[in-house]
Amino acid sequence: MQLELIRWVYRLKTVWAVLLSLLVGAWLIRITGHDPIESYKALFVGAYGEYWGFSATLTKMSPLLLAGLAVALPYRVGLFNVGGEGQIYIGALFSTLFALWLPGLPMWLAIPGTIAVGMLGGALWALIPAILKAYRNLNEVIITLLMNYIAINLVSFAVGGPLRAEGAPYPYSDEVGDSYLLPIMMDGTDAHIGALFGVLAAFVIFVVLKYTSIGFGMNTVGANPHAALYAGLSVRRHIIMSMVIGGALAGLAGTFEVIGLKYRLYHLFSDGYGYDGVVIAFLANANSLAVIIASAFMAGLESGANVMQRAVGVPITVIDAIKGLVVIFVAASLAFSYQRSGLVKMINRRKRLNEALSASALGEDRV
Secondary structure (H helix, E strand, C coil), X not given: CHHHHHHHHHHCHHHHHHHHHHHHHHHHHHHCCCCHHHHHHHHHHHHHHCHHHHHHHHHHHHHHHHHHHHHHHHHCCCCXXXXXXXXXXXXXXHHHHHHHHCXXXXXHXXXXXXXXXXXXXXXXXXXXXXXXXXXXXXXXXXXXXXXXXXXXXXXXXXXXXXXXXXXXXXXXXXXXXXXXXXXXXXXXXXXXXXXXXXXXXXXXXXXXHHHCHHHHHHHHHHHCHHHHHHCCCCHHHHHHHHXXXXXXXXXXXXXXXXXXXXXXXXXXXXXXXXXXXXXHXXXXXXXXXXXXXXXXHHHXXXXXXXXXXXXXXXXXXXXXXXXXXXXXXXXXXXXXXXXXXXXXXXXXXXXHHHHHHXXXXXXXXXX
């Protein structure tokens, strides 16, 4: 009984990390001279219990959910995709180019086409580090991180030069046509159907990973690449496939920001969603269904912060501090090991993948 209790305490380690961050956040709120209980009540009621606040939560949840999935899926094969931010930018760029070059398409063709092109952009951007990892065993963390800056500057060049709207006081493109705009879920708000796409993607990924041979192959490669090779699985193929799908999901997040919220491409349009996706993926322990909950929580913190500031007077910077505390405590929780879980398991998984990629047997990669 005690052993089972310890197991459950460990499994909920990220929950304890969030609660601890909120506890420290309450102390910060108290320092500012406000009541933590009233402040948190205003925060969470404003984010989830009111019409306008909940619509803002759904709007912010869409890119966060897709960015979290873009990190969680490659992790299944032992990869750390920290390039979600760049993939978001390239996906947004591709979808904007498609919408501006073909302005007369009907809605039934315009929206699916834009989604497909945006996902293609993110997938192609993720394909570069995927190939370098699979065939040269180069560090995907460094490559994806550096490619973020390349993507951001490419978009900045595009909206500041060839795509810049005539007479624009700020680097941004022309608006996309009305036929390209995503339907709104809640009347009078910015809450578009992008969040539903993200939830659907999370369920599809969960089913694929749990009940299909593709998911079995990904989990096998992530758990033991040498055993996967022995079983005839292609480690290279699974590396490329997971990164490309993750990049496509991040590209979709960028697409939805253009056709669902901003209606044009802006310089520095993303609020760091790709980096928040890393936090969400680890907060959810790379479980696609838990990513839904984690992204809803992080989106609620951002949307409820404004309500809390108006209602109670607590500065929004306190919420930024709480988000930072969530990152710190979640990272610290991964260091606690129970039967070789947590950070030890994560590091060993990646180490085994690198060893398999370096092994001479990989040169004879099968199927």
